[in-house]
Amino acid sequence: MSGKRSKGNMLIAQSGGPSMVINQSLTGAVLEAKKHDAVGKIYGSLHGIKGILEENLINLRRETNAALEAVARTPSSALGTVRKKPTSDDCRRIFEVLRGYGVRYFFYIGGNDSAETAHIINEEAGRADYELRCFHIPKTIDNDLRENDHTPGFGSAAKFVACALMGDNLDNRALPGVKIDVIMGRHAGFLTAASALARIYPDDGPHLIYLPERAFSLTRFARDVKAVYKRYGRCLVAVSEGVADGKGVPIASKFIKEVDAHGNVQLSGSGALGDMLAAQIKSRTGISRVRADTFGYLQRSFPCLVSDVDAREARQAGAAAVRTAVTKNIDGSIAIRRRRGRNYSVYFEPVPLRKVARDTREMPAKFINREGNDVTQAFIDYARPIVGPLPRIGRLKGAPASRT
Amino acid sequence: MSGKRSKGNMLIAQSGGPSMVINQSLTGAVLEAKKHDAVGKIYGSLHGIKGILEENLINLRRETNAALEAVARTPSSALGTVRKKPTSDDCRRIFEVLRGYGVRYFFYIGGNDSAETAHIINEEAGRADYELRCFHIPKTIDNDLRENDHTPGFGSAAKFVACALMGDNLDNRALPGVKIDVIMGRHAGFLTAASALARIYPDDGPHLIYLPERAFSLTRFARDVKAVYKRYGRCLVAVSEGVADGKGVPIASKFIKEVDAHGNVQLSGSGALGDMLAAQIKSRTGISRVRADTFGYLQRSFPCLVSDVDAREARQAGAAAVRTAVTKNIDGSIAIRRRRGRNYSVYFEPVPLRKVARDTREMPAKFINREGNDVTQAFIDYARPIVGPLPRIGRLKGAPASRT
Numbered sequence: 001m002s003g004k005r006s007k008g009n010m011l012i013a014q015s016g017g018p019s020m021v022i023n024q025s026l027t028g029a030v031l032e033a034k035k036h037d038a039v040g041k042i043y044g045s046l047h048g049i050k051g052i053l054e055e056n057l058i059n060l061r062r063e064t065n066a067a068l069e070a071v072a073r074t075p076s077s078a079l080g081t082v083r084k085k086p087t088s089d090d091c092r093r094i095f096e097v098l099r100g101y102g103v104r105y106f107f108y109i110g111g112n113d114s115a116e117t118a119h120i121i122n123e124e125a126g127r128a129d130y131e132l133r134c135f136h137i138p139k140t141i142d143n144d145l146r147e148n149d150h151t152p153g154f155g156s157a158a159k160f161v162a163c164a165l166m167g168d169n170l171d172n173r174a175l176p177g178v179k180i181d182v183i184m185g186r187h188a189g190f191l192t193a194a195s196a197l198a199r200i201y202p203d204d205g206p207h208l209i210y211l212p213e214r215a216f217s218l219t220r221f222a223r224d225v226k227a228v229y230k231r232y233g234r235c236l237v238a239v240s241e242g243v244a245d246g247k248g249v250p251i252a253s254k255f256i257k258e259v260d261a262h263g264n265v266q267l268s269g270s271g272a273l274g275d276m277l278a279a280q281i282k283s284r285t286g287i288s289r290v291r292a293d294t295f296g297y298l299q300r301s302f303p304c305l306v307s308d309v310d311a312r313e314a315r316q317a318g319a320a321a322v323r324t325a326v327t328k329n330i331d332g333s334i335a336i337r338r339r340r341g342r343n344y345s346v347y348f349e350p351v352p353l354r355k356v357a358r359d360t361r362e363m364p365a366k367f368i369n370r371e372g373n374d375v376t377q378a379f380i381d382y383a384r385p386i387v388g389p390l391p392r393i394g395r396l397k398g399a400p401a402s403r404t
Numbered sequence: 405m406s407g408k409r410s411k412g413n414m415l416i417a418q419s420g421g422p423s424m425v426i427n428q429s430l431t432g433a434v435l436e437a438k439k440h441d442a443v444g445k446i447y448g449s450l451h452g453i454k455g456i457l458e459e460n461l462i463n464l465r466r467e468t469n470a471a472l473e474a475v476a477r478t479p480s481s482a483l484g485t486v487r488k489k490p491t492s493d494d495c496r497r498i499f500e501v502l503r504g505y506g507v508r509y510f511f512y513i514g515g516n517d518s519a520e521t522a523h524i525i526n527e528e529a530g531r532a533d534y535e536l537r538c539f540h541i542p543k544t545i546d547n548d549l550r551e552n553d554h555t556p557g558f559g560s561a562a563k564f565v566a567c568a569l570m571g572d573n574l575d576n577r578a579l580p581g582v583k584i585d586v587i588m589g590r591h592a593g594f595l596t597a598a599s600a601l602a603r604i605y606p607d608d609g610p611h612l613i614y615l616p617e618r619a620f621s622l623t624r625f626a627r628d629v630k631a632v633y634k635r636y637g638r639c640l641v642a643v644s645e646g647v648a649d650g651k652g653v654p655i656a657s658k659f660i661k662e663v664d665a666h667g668n669v670q671l672s673g674s675g676a677l678g679d680m681l682a683a684q685i686k687s688r689t690g691i692s693r694v695r696a697d698t699f700g701y702l703q704r705s706f707p708c709l710v711s712d713v714d715a716r717e718a719r720q721a722g723a724a725a726v727r728t729a730v731t732k733n734i735d736g737s738i739a740i741r742r743r744r745g746r747n748y749s750v751y752f753e754p755v756p757l758r759k760v761a762r763d764t765r766e767m768p769a770k771f772i773n774r775e776g777n778d779v780t781q782a783f784i785d786y787a788r789p790i791v792g793p794l795p796r797i798g799r800l801k802g803a804p805a806s807r808t
Contacts, residue, residue, distance in 0.1 A: 014578075017579070018574070018575050018578045018579065023798075041805070043805050044800070044802075046802075047578075057804070057805040058800065058802045058803055058804060058805055059803045059804070059805040060800075062801060062803040063800055063801055067798060067799075067800065067801060069798070070796065070797075070798025070799075071798035071799065071800055072798070073796070073798060074574065074796075074797050074798040074799070075571050075574055075575075076571065076574030076575045076577070076578045077578040077579075078578075078798070078799070078800050079578075079800070080577070080578050080579075081578045081579050082579070083579070100807045101805070101807055163706065163707055163708060164702050164706065166707050167479050167480065167701075167702065167705035167706045167707050168701055168702070168705060170422070170478065170479055170480030170705055170707075171422050171479075171480045171701050171704065171705040173480070173484070174418075174422045174451075174480045174481040174482075174483075174484050174485045175421070175422065175481075175484075175485050175486070175487070179701070270675065270678075270679055270682070270695070270696065271674065271675010271676065271678060271679055271696070271698055272675065272679060274674075274675060275674055275675055275676060275679075278674070291674070291700075291701070292674065292675070293698070293699075293700030293701055293702065294675055294697070294698065294700075295697075295702070296695075296697035296698075297571075297572055297575050297583070297695070297697055298568050298571065298572070298697065298699070298702070300575070301571035301572060301574055301575040302567060302568065302571045303567055303570050303571050303574075303795040303797070304567060304709070304795040305708070305709070391707040391708040392474065392477070392478075393474075393478050393707070394427075394471060394473070394474025394475035394476070394477060394478040394482070395471075395474075395475065395478070395482070396448070396462065396464075396467055396471065396475055396482050396483070397466060397467055397471060398448075398450075398462045399462055399463045399466040400461070400462060400463070401445070401447050401461040401462055401463040401505070403504045403505055
């Protein structure tokens with residue numbers, strides 16, 4: 001929908017998995033909205049569209065700028081979130097509520113499922129002849145939204161993963177064995193790939209990286225681990241929770257059965273995949289010390305480990321969505337585009353909702369090595385500016401000593 | 405052993421699980437040793453006593469102070485570590501090597517198992533009439549060394565746990581359900597207890613904390629969770645990997661069978677306990693969204709999340725051990741004692757090796773609530789200065805909105 005300039009109230013909500021910077025987008029949107037006379041009341045819906053359906057709304061004009069800034073620096077979704085795909089009945093109810101509150105601007109911060117929800121509401125609004133400017137604000141640690149160079153939330157989650165692997169590499173070097181780290185990423189391997197940023201010295205792990213984009217075989221996995229172990233006396237592995245066999249069936253789904261409203265199998269919040277992979281390595285290689293950690297929810301809500309670039313861009317994306325909806329009077333999503341050139345810089349561009357809704361993107365082939373067990377330098381170059389500086393790691397020179 | 409002042413070479417090694425500040429102790433000891441003429445060469449043994457047995461030693465005088473400082477800020481054991489209890493044969497071989505390298509000062513950084521190793525070597529040295537000043541430098545994230553108010557490594561690991569629970573509480577609040585976090589701690593609940601530092605608002609989690617010091621019952625656990633869930637619509641649980649039933653049998657040991665050289669069951673590096681607890685809550689309460697994360701090795705080797713107090717004390721403990729061994733010509737361990745009074749301050753005191761070796765300590769009763777499912781304010785007061793400042797968390801006021 002687009003047309004004459006609308007004047008009215010605004011409603012914003014957060015959806016899908018929390019991230020470390022999703023509240024930057026919330027704060028960016030609210031502070032921007034305060035600048036525009038076209039925006040009347042500013043409502044926050046608690047737990048996404050669930051808050052609209054249940055009329056559980058708060059008045060965001062009552063929040064001080066200081067409170068909004070403190071919330072911006074706080075991880076997870078301050079308004080609460082939800083994983084819910086609205087039915088046609090839900091959409092009718094949503095319009096009834098939005099109408100009742102005089103809402104003309106609707107902003108939904110989230111990933112592809114959330115963009116799909118915004119898209120459905122927008123189309124229903126069109127059919128109902130209800131004038132609504134509907135904008136999706138990108139958020140996903142998976143970095144799997146189409147049209148975007150990368151998405152808010154990814155950089156900070158990637159920083160957590162890189163730091164975790166840095167520490168785990170040192171741990172594995174100090175107390176050798178095979179260590180398997182299971183990292184979030186249902187269909188896209190970006191977050192698992194970010195583990196490669198942990199490497200400083202040539203023998204640093206992760207030595208192997210397995211992504212959902214390449215068929216995963218236990219036989220091949222065991223062979224790879226054995227080869228690395230033979231070379232370094234240890235092996236650190238980063239594996240995506242979404243790794244799947246040649247037919248596209250997630251390895252984890254053979255152990256876990258729960259699905260959400262969007263039909264996604266629950267992969268996080270369980271150590272089953274890591275434990276199974278560790279057991280397989282033990283039995284197939286005979287290596288005795290094999291451990292697995294599943295990073296789980298720490299990756300997306302850990303405080304005090306934010307990428308500055310990510311935080312800034314999340315803020316800008318929120319502000320850009322409001323500015324575009326109000327001043328250009330259009331619907332859509334805000335995409336982050338990277339400028340060509342040696343120095344990292346981005347710009348924000350409105351794109352139609354249907355272009356980011358539902359379907360996700362995967363890692364491009366140029367980011368994955370030929371063997372399908374590592375990333376390329378092209379990926380490192382892509383990810384490093386988004387993640388920002390990482391901790392410095394010291395290492396002893398280790399000059400061998402001989403008897404006096 | 406004690407007696408006339410020894411002059412000779414020094415050897416230092418790291419043992420047991422890595423920590424975020426164990427290299428502070430290494431650097432503290434080496435920099436202190438450089439001040440004393442009584443110390444000749446400074447050897448580092450790679451992977452604890454394994455490096456002595458295999459004559460895999462490095463020359464630490466060849467490391468620059470800048471390199472030692474960089475290593476001090478780096479987590480995990482820079483010299484490598486080992487979990488090995490020496491046999492009598494090992495001890496004879498250790499003396500042969502130490503004699504060959506002219507070693508008169510032996511420093512072993514580690515926990516109670518490492519203190520036991522140092523104690524055994526020291527006693528064998530006495531029997532062999534080999535003059536050796538043997539010092540244990542405390543390190544354990546478990547905080548379970550006797551004689552110590554707390555141990556180097558605990559404060560930083562506790563900071564990680566507190567930050568993780570802060571984030572996870574926000575995640576659980578945004579996307580409600582039951583969340584179970586499994587935290588390290590074989591026999592002592594200090595690290596799990598540190599999760600309580602994450603609380604800011606009255607409804608913040610962790611809502612329940614289960615420690616190895618109190619018998620764990622699945623029936624009681626499910627009842628506790630149900631009550632919290634009824635009250636808040638969500639529940640965040642911190643549970644120690646070492647929780648045990650009324651007979652002292654670890655719950656995890658019913659699922660995991662691997663043991664190390666000291667007879668300890670492998671509890672970390674597996675998600676089995678968390679997954680089992682989540683499955684129990686699902687089946688016993690009927691709550692549908694139940695997740696478990698096992699923090700695993702991240703807790704002990706995560707870079708850039710160090711407690712400043714912990715880092716400083718680890719450095720001081722290393723220096724104190726060397727100073728005491730060289731100037732007082734005695735053996736022992738360095739204990740951290742807290743001064744009475746309102747302001748936090750500590751001092752370091754030499755104690756006999758046998759007093760910290762082998763047996764560990766548990767949480768005192770005054771730190772655990774009557775119901776055995778939480779900590780007391782006394783614990784919070786004890787732990788807060790060791791952990792130091794935590795991230796600030798912002799929350800929306802959330803004034804309810806009504807229709808216009």
